[in-house]
């Protein structure tokens with residue numbers, strides 16, 4: 031039974047920094063209908079000073095985190111990129127850029143991201159352009175982080191930059207939109223992603239209004255859940271609220287599931303069949319009852335509820 | 340100079356394996372995949388760059404299919420002649436392509452070679468790691484892979500651990516006793532099927548028997564059960580503690596535990612254990628007539644878990 035009573039269809043959270051979250055979050059997401067998620071490479075709060083830290087982080091995204099998600103029946107994907115904040119450390123940035131192609135072509139990497147502007151410095155712009163070029167070369171979507179400060183200008187600049195580099199708008203997901211940026215992003219043919227933040231910026235209620243106003247065709251909802259105040263259940267909660275407020279179910283399915291597949295599926299690495307296959311069914315009892323994530327004495331979570339006493 | 344000649348020897352061996360795989364793969368993949376692979380290998384052959392090698396290695400997944408390649412019995416025999424203990428059955432198209440790229444790495448000296456190997460393993464994703472480990476016995480200088488293998492056995496990612504531990508000859512050939520015992524213990528912790536470990540019985544040792552016996556006591560003390568395959572391995576070096584454990588198993592309400600006790604006593608070299616076997620009649624006949632053996636027991640046990 032989904033705790034969000036109106037959700038009887040699968041959901042995707044296309045922006046979730048799961049390395050910062052607990053297994054409880056994975057469990058709650060799975061129970062609320064999330065079948066797949068995308069973890070964009072981002073900064074970790076503490077700036078990295080060695081290229082090896084990036085390498086190990088990227089390896090975590092395609093290794094351990096992928097495995098951890100699988101234990102809870104969630105298919106884990108990622109986007110790989112140098113984030114805007116750390117692009118300002120140019121000596122390090124050069125080395126990270128060299129590393130990117132080695133990860134970008136791997137299984138389950140569905141785009142270059144999250145890249146873009148933070149302070150909107152020349153260094154940020156330089157590495158933004160370089161990474162859009164890489165996406166064009168490898169035929170991959172781009173996941174763009176828009177700045178929190180001077181947002182409107184930063185968002186417009188991001189779109190201009192993408193067009194100047196020669197990538198078509200339908201390959202680009204502009205993220206963290208709000209009421210002020212939505213119209214322009216949609217008018218210009220980009221995917222408009224919205225992050226539901228508790229307390230600030232975009233809340234669920236405002237999201238409902240935006241979908242009512244602009245329709246579901248190019249809008250994507252995500253949680254951007256990370257080590258800060260954020261909600262890993264933002265997508266299910268928003269989906270539930272949209273349904274309660276009378277938004278048609280097929281609209282909700284688009285903004286909380288199908289559009290993510292359309293946008294990131296362009297990489298060829300994000301297919302419904304990946305998570306619909308039998309293999310993906312959770313069975314920690316059979317597969318993971320050891321010293322991995324379940325510790326001694328824990329009862330594994332198994333899909334067949336009958337065994338839970 | 341000595342090391343050069345060993346490199347040359349390895350190269351000759353690898354060329355034959357490569358030719359065998361290449362021919363087989365090309366006969367099964369699509370024209371588009373074939374084009375990509377032929378072009379990539381030619382480019383790397385003419386103008387080798389490490390980064391293009393890493394890229395091609397990862398990108399194989401995008402260009403080659405994910406279908407399993409079926410080898411005939413004759414082909415499997417050829418494979419075994421090219422490298423003893425090697426069994427390529429079950430490999431997918433993109434995995435074979437990766438293996439080909441890997442085997443073609445131009446080895447000039449060992450230090451450079453292992454630098455690249457370390458990097459390749461260091462940036463590998465979950466599937467790549469498992470693929471790399473599965474073909475370990477084919478690689479040149481296999482004894483020098485021990486450090487990388489120890490890393491893989493430490494992994495908490497089950498598919499990575501099992502790519503070394505199960506259906507792989509490498510551990511039985513190259514792990515020392517301590518590493519071997521850790522691998523067996525971890526397999527039990529992970530719920531990995533012991534009957535898929537190559538040379539499981541041959542590498543039994545007193546320390547391992549003692550560790551397994553202690554582990555069983557710990558689990559019992561916590562009110563839990565153990566994988567009954569454990570007794571197969573422990574039985575080889577039966578001591579008094581194990582004898583007491585067999586007695587407990589014989590009186591268990593669980594049929595698998597009673598069967599395991601009978602099999603353990605029957606296959607043990609301990610006279611006391613054989614005496615126990617002779618007075619517990621329930622499965623005596625079945626074992627003596629080979630109707631019950633460890634292999635069938637394991638299959639039945641794993642079947643019961645599904």
Ligand SMILES: [Zn+2]
Pocket residue numbers: 045047070072144175254
């Ligand atoms: Zn983010």
